[in-house]
Amino acid sequence: MRTTRLLVAAATATALAACSGGGAVDGTPGGSGVRDPYFPKAGNGGYDVGHYALSLAYDPDTEHLTGTATITARATRDMSAFNLDLKGLDVEKVTVEGRNARFNRAGQELTVRPADELDDGETFRVTVRYSGDPVTVTDPDGSEEGWLPTGDGAVGLGQPTGSMAWFPGSHHPSDKATYDLAVTVPEGLGAVSNGELTGERTHEGRTTFTWHTAEPMSSHVATVAVGDWETDRSTTDDGLPVYTAVDPEQAEASRKVLGRIPEIMEWAEENFGPYPFSSTGAIVDRVQDAGYALETQNRPYFPGAPDTVLLVHELAHQWYGNSVSPKTWQDMWLNEGFATYAEWLWEEDEGGDSAQETFDALYDGTYYPDEDADASIWAFPPAEPPDAEDISASPVYQRGAMVLHKIRQKVGDDAFGDLLRGWAAAHRHGNADTDDFTAYVEKSAPDEDFTETWDAWLYGDGRPESP
Structure with a gap:
């Protein structure tokens, strides 16, 4: 199976070289998947991602997303081309190390041919500008993920492969990275993500929220939730920041159970060891906005107020599943x-x-x-x-x-x-x-x-x- 994929990728790279007027190349393509037994196209071979810097702008009225993804990665072989996972959306421009790169789309694969071959061990930066109406991904079990429009915004949920619906990357849990995320939305709405909120700025009727995730994160537990939120900041007894964002319709029903987060975290650390991340919390949307809860890193997502046992389940995932x-x-x-x-x-x-x-x-x-x-x-x-x-x-x-x-x-x-x-x-x-x-x-x-x-x-x- 691996040989077949490499031959297909090699043919793609050759076609790209012909389109750009280039001659033969010495390296090989990076590979269009990591051979996961259930999702063979997920992830990509030939490199390891170290960091994602994502700049997004979303308009809930038109359901239109504009994005720029800057991905810092390290080549694990000599490469003439490499792949990113991206489903839907229109790619406008790709650069590698600041130079324009040729690219090709085939299904969920965005194949990139940099102007210069990448050497094994080389750290490189690829920037992708894209836009469009994000798609909803239907899983093999019938559940929906990807980019889900909600009554007042949207939520990005990625397990197992849905994150490729809102940003390009290597979307397999074996390739973790740190993240910086900037999300611009109409003034009056909020954008909640993983890690820590590092900035909030309003200009000409639009507000940009910036979030930083310092610990490695698999893309399937990355999230951004756009909507009308009641937010609360507190700390546990040992100083761990707690950040919760709750849809106003769920605020009263959620108050008591979310108030137990510090207690649950203390219990979990006694049973599972030191907490592996720099903050905790929860995102509670409306019941109709998604069909399931998910252990999104730092603050799990819930469609409606969770009960205590479900909250325990998703917080336990921060150790087992996320770390x-x-x-x-x-x-x-x-x-x-x-x-x-x-x-x-x-x-x-x-x-x-x-x-x-x-x-x-x-x-x-x-x-x-x-x-x-x-x-x-x-x-x-x-x-x-x-x-x-x-x-x-x-x-x-x-x-x-x-x-x-x-x-x-x-x-x-x-x-x-x-x-x-x-x-x-x-x-x-x-x-x-x-x-x-x-x-x-x-x-x-x-x-x-x-x-x-x-x-x-x-x-x-x-x-x-x-x-």
């Missing part, structure tokens, strides 16, 4: 299994069902009132979703959490707590896959045999014979 991100989308259970188990731990510590009681109810088929929902838990192994449409299905969440509980049963509560904190620390701001996790567990508990846990619970088909 420790999957190497591929096949490793999604490392995000959702951990965040689901965080729910179980919270309920246990709050005097609700113990994690063991939740595990037993899932195994016995009494957790859900619906028989089909109970049966769906056993549809496939959490580490091997059959298709892209399954990466957010029940086994990834619930059975993924059950795998963690089986580990807890084997090693005991104290060692399990050490394991949770140690895993988050070992891969802080990095990427990991299932093999990394199983190896980490086995190294952490060398006297235990995890064969049954892996074979029956992580990779096995159907419900294991015994709980």
